[in-house]
Amino acid sequence: MIGVIGGGRMGAAIAQIFASDGCDVILVEPDGKTRAAIPARIAAICEARRQDDAASRVATRAAMDDELAGCALVIEAAPEKLELKQAIFERLSALCGPATILATNTSVIPVTDIGARASHPERVVGTHFWNPPYAVRLVEVVQTAATSPETVERTMALMARAGQMPVHVRRDVPGFIGNRLQHALKREAIALVQNGVCDAATVDFVIRNSFGARLGIMGTLEQSDLVGLNLTLDIHKVILSDLDRSTEPQKLLVDLVAAGKTGASAGEGFRTWNDEERAELQGRLDRALLPPRG
Numbered sequence: 001m002i003g004v005i006g007g008g009r010m011g012a013a014i015a016q017i018f019a020s021d022g023c024d025v026i027l028v029e030p031d032g033k034t035r036a037a038i039p040a041r042i043a044a045i046c047e048a049r050r051q052d053d054a055a056s057r058v059a060t061r062a063a064m065d066d067e068l069a070g071c072a073l074v075i076e077a078a079p080e081k082l083e084l085k086q087a088i089f090e091r092l093s094a095l096c097g098p099a100t101i102l103a104t105n106t107s108v109i110p111v112t113d114i115g116a117r118a119s120h121p122e123r124v125v126g127t128h129f130w131n132p133p134y135a136v137r138l139v140e141v142v143q144t145a146a147t148s149p150e151t152v153e154r155t156m157a158l159m160a161r162a163g164q165m166p167v168h169v170r171r172d173v174p175g176f177i178g179n180r181l182q183h184a185l186k187r188e189a190i191a192l193v194q195n196g197v198c199d200a201a202t203v204d205f206v207i208r209n210s211f212g213a214r215l216g217i218m219g220t221l222e223q224s225d226l227v228g229l230n231l232t233l234d235i236h237k238v239i240l241s242d243l244d245r246s247t248e249p250q251k252l253l254v255d256l257v258a259a260g261k262t263g264a265s266a267g268e269g270f271r272t273w274n275d276e277e278r279a280e281l282q283g284r285l286d287r288a289l290l291p292p293r294g
């Protein structure tokens with residue numbers, strides 16, 4: 001049995017993955033409206049993945065209780081707030097026996113901090129899924145200084161069994177691997193726009209039609225190896241000192257958010273959006289990530 005704490009965007013989709021793999025799942029979601037919508041959301045994901053409806057394997061609950069003691073793994077997918085996650089881990093520690101692995105789906109908060117009030121830190125681990133987890137199957141399994149090797153091994157095995165692609169992150173650094181890389185790129189992208197080098201649409205056009213076109217096939221370090229490391233060395237001697245090194249969120253981003261320009265759902269972010277444009281981009285992404293209908 002698998003436990004999932006928080007039935008929002010990520011939690012419901014994570015529950016679907018394990019339910020479709022044949023596991024019984026307990027999904028804890030305190031918000032009544034969100035909780036009531038979970039069976040339909042799971043059915044919709046199964047339909048999109050052309051799998052049988054697995055909603056009957058997911059038992060929804062309003063609060064955590066000692067039923068969770070029967071879980072091999074409990075994954076927390078509650079809002080990205082440290083204090084809230086610490087309280088959940090403290091409560092899970094009290095409810096679950098030492099055989100239950102306690103995992104967090106945090107995007108960037110150190111797993112060590114989230115598990116600070118857990119009674120068995122050796123069974124606390126990060127499991128960073130990507131959105132949507134059934135289509136982007138990588139899971140970063142994050143080991144803290146206290147996580148036991150056995151916890152890492154069992155977590156990796158459970159992820160692989162459910163059809164995900166686990167990688168072992170050996171140190172608990174904020175953002176793990178993927179988000180560190182993604183946000184290093186985003187920082188430079190924002191700087192290019194802020195400094196008037198080009199507009200936001202041009203940044204994204206360049207990414208999609210240059211190195212981005214290769215990234216799904218060849219990783220960035222493989223690419224350096226392929227062309228020869230001396231080229232990367234020569235380039236770095238010139239460019240590294242000029243790249244953006246902001247250690248705080250950049251002014252352009254802060255100003256946009258302060259003005260309510262928070263992105264596609266607000267009608268404007270780095271660019272302007274209407275509902276059709278938003279739906280068209282989301283549809284294109286879904287078609288690329290999910291298997292085509294037969």
Ligand SMILES: NC(=O)c1ccc[n+]([C@@H]2O[C@H](COP(=O)([O-])OP(=O)(O)OC[C@H]3O[C@@H](n4cnc5c(N)ncnc54)[C@H](O)[C@@H]3O)[C@@H](O)[C@H]2O)c1
Pocket residue numbers: 005006007008009010011028029030031034076077078079080081084088105106107108128129130131
């Ligand atoms: N959305 C993404 O793309 C993404 C990707 C990877 C990781 N994450 C991480 O996953 C976590 C969840 O993100 P999300 O996008 O699903 O958020 P969300 O807001 O969609 O879902 C969070 C859910 O947790 C519920 N909740 C609130 N308090 C709770 C409590 N005390 N106990 C149990 N549930 C509670 C909320 O009602 C909500 O339904 C965050 O840590 C986030 O950083 C998100």
